[in-house]
Amino acid sequence: MTGLLVVTAVPAEADAVRAGLTDHTVTVTPVGVGPAVAGAATARLLALAEAAGRPYRAVISAGVAGGFTGRAEVGDTVLGTASIAADLGAESPDGFIPVDELGMPPAMLGVGGVLPTDASLLAALRAALPAATTGPVLTVSTVTGTEASTDELRRRHPEAVAEAMEGYGVAVAAAQAGVPFAELRTISNPIGPRDRDAWRLREALAALTTAAPALR
Numbered sequence: 001m002t003g004l005l006v007v008t009a010v011p012a013e014a015d016a017v018r019a020g021l022t023d024h025t026v027t028v029t030p031v032g033v034g035p036a037v038a039g040a041a042t043a044r045l046l047a048l049a050e051a052a053g054r055p056y057r058a059v060i061s062a063g064v065a066g067g068f069t070g071r072a073e074v075g076d077t078v079l080g081t082a083s084i085a086a087d088l089g090a091e092s093p094d095g096f097i098p099v100d101e102l103g104m105p106p107a108m109l110g111v112g113g114v115l116p117t118d119a120s121l122l123a124a125l126r127a128a129l130p131a132a133t134t135g136p137v138l139t140v141s142t143v144t145g146t147e148a149s150t151d152e153l154r155r156r157h158p159e160a161v162a163e164a165m166e167g168y169g170v171a172v173a174a175a176q177a178g179v180p181f182a183e184l185r186t187i188s189n190p191i192g193p194r195d196r197d198a199w200r201l202r203e204a205l206a207a208l209t210t211a212a213p214a215l216r
């Protein structure tokens with residue numbers, strides 16, 4: 001069995017993780033921004049490792065994220081308890097309908113729109129990162145940028161702590177490969193009206209480096 005695979009969206013996140021690793025058997029690879037490219041690239045990495053007889057023991061989606069104010073603040077570290085495809089579904093006059101409630105055959109959904117984190121992997125990460133905030137992490141294809149959208153997401157997902165763009169894609173790849181999945185995020189900005197001045201990317205990348213020893 002090979003070690004842990006950690007996938008990030010961009011090289012800067014991968015560099016931040018590598019800078020803090022203490023277990024150098026961990027593989028860290030940037031796979032791109034957004035659920036589709038992250039999922040496809042992760043699936044290929046998992047398949048190639050398995051075909052070579054060296055399957056990864058687990059895969060972690062790591063990187064920066066937006067935090068729901070009051071639940072996860074800028075600079076905080078978050079461990080996902082589940083990955084939720086927050087904009088996978090249908091818009092209707094009565095509001096958003098999640099993909100799992102559209103009445104499609106389950107076989108056509110594969111794994112559905114909510115993927116729980118592997119319990120034992122999460123327990124190990126929580127033991128190594130006791131100060132981390134835990135809760136569902138939303139995956140979106142469009143970064144939330146208005147008060148109305150933020151309020152809607154809070155209403156639909158009252159337990160969600162953060163929003164990012166890759167976790168669900170990585171979780172689907174992991175589920176289809178039968179590999180445990182977890183998501184580790186550090187908060188770079190509050191979710192809300194678009195405000196690039198509110199970004200604290202350097203702080204969030206430093207927090208990734210601080211959290212990296214837990215990846216082993």
Ligand SMILES: O=C(O)c1cccc(C(=O)CC[C@H]2O[C@@H](n3cnc4c(=O)[nH]cnc43)[C@H](O)[C@@H]2O)c1
Nearest residue numbers: 009033064065066143144163164165166191194195
């Ligand atoms: O231009 C903007 O207003 C803007 C605001 C927040 C994030 C972005 C990104 O392009 C981030 C993409 C990248 O970083 C992750 N990330 C970080 N914060 C968030 C967020 O609030 N919502 C969703 N994704 C976020 C994400 O995983 C991507 O890899 C632009």
